[in-house]
Amino acid sequence: MRIVGGQYKGRRILTSEGPGYRPATMKVRESIFSMLTARGVVFADIRVIDMFAGSGSLALECLSRGTETAWFVEKSAKAAALIRRNLADLKVDKRYARVVSKDLFGVLSNRPDQPFDLVFIDPPYGKDLLVPALTKALENGWIAQGGLVLAEVETSVTAPEDGPIAKMELLTDREYGQTRILLWRN
Numbered sequence: 001m002r003i004v005g006g007q008y009k010g011r012r013i014l015t016s017e018g019p020g021y022r023p024a025t026m027k028v029r030e031s032i033f034s035m036l037t038a039r040g041v042v043f044a045d046i047r048v049i050d051m052f053a054g055s056g057s058l059a060l061e062c063l064s065r066g067t068e069t070a071w072f073v074e075k076s077a078k079a080a081a082l083i084r085r086n087l088a089d090l091k092v093d094k095r096y097a098r099v100v101s102k103d104l105f106g107v108l109s110n111r112p113d114q115p116f117d118l119v120f121i122d123p124p125y126g127k128d129l130l131v132p133a134l135t136k137a138l139e140n141g142w143i144a145q146g147g148l149v150l151a152e153v154e155t156s157v158t159a160p161e162d163g164p165i166a167k168m169e170l171l172t173d174r175e176y177g178q179t180r181i182l183l184w185r186n
Contacts, residue, residue, distance in 0.1 A: 011064075109136070121152070123151075
C-alpha cells in the first residue's frame with residue numbers, strides 16, 4: 001500500500017493481514033481526503049485520532065499532509081508495532097505521533113487533555129462497535145465542537161437515528177463496494 005498525498009506521497013507502508021484487517025483502498029482514501037479538503041480541512045491545524053487504527057493508513061495520510069498531532073489507538077500489539085515501524089520508516093518526528101496499544105474503550109473512559117478535530121473510526125466488521133465507541137467518545141470529550149468524524153463501516157451499517165451520534169450533523173453517506181463512509185460534524 002502507498003501513501004496517496006502529501007510529503008510522503010508514493011511511499012510504501014506496511015499493512016497487517018488476517019481476519020478483521022482491511023486497510024482502506026487507495027480509491028477510498030483518495031475519496032476520503034477529497035471530501036475532507038472540500039470541507040475546508042487544513043491538516044496542519046488539526047489534531048487527529050485514528051480509532052481501531054489497524055495499519056494506521058488514514059492518520060498516516062494526515063501526517064503526510066502536515067498534521068502535527070496524530071494518535072493511533074490499536075489494541076493488537078502486532079498492528080501497533082507495524083504502525084510504529086511505518087512511522088519510523090517515514091521518519092515521522094515522535095512529537096507528532098502517539099501509538100496507544102490499548103483497548104479503545106479503556107482509552108475513551110478517560111477525558112483527553114484536548115479534544116480531537118478529526119476522528120477516524122474503522123471498527124472491525126460485524127462487531128457493532130461504531131455506536132458504543134462514538135457515544136463514549138462524545139460523552140468524554142474526545143471530539144471537538146465543530147470537529148469531523150469519519151467512519152468506515154460495512155454497507156449494512158446505517159447512520160444512527162437516535163442517541164448522541166444522531167445529534168451530530170451527517171454530511172456524507174457514500175458506498176464504495178462493501179464499504180460505507182459516514183462523515184459527521186460535531
